[in-house]
Amino acid sequence: MENTLPNLPYTYNALEPFIDEQTMKIHHTKHHQTYVDKLNAA
Numbered sequence: 001m002e003n004t005l006p007n008l009p010y011t012y013n014a015l016e017p018f019i020d021e022q023t024m025k026i027h028h029t030k031h032h033q034t035y036v037d038k039l040n041a042a
Contacts (some may be wrong), residue, residue, distance in 0.1 A: 005036045 008028060013021035 003036050005033050018025050 005028075008024075012024040015024060033042070
């Protein structure tokens, strides 16, 4: 079974002004995707 990164149930800019859109994009598409990729490789 391969794990996948689900889409967020809200837009990347939905948490502004607390967390900006760019930070959300990077965190979700880069950091979290890396966690999923490494889990699948284990």
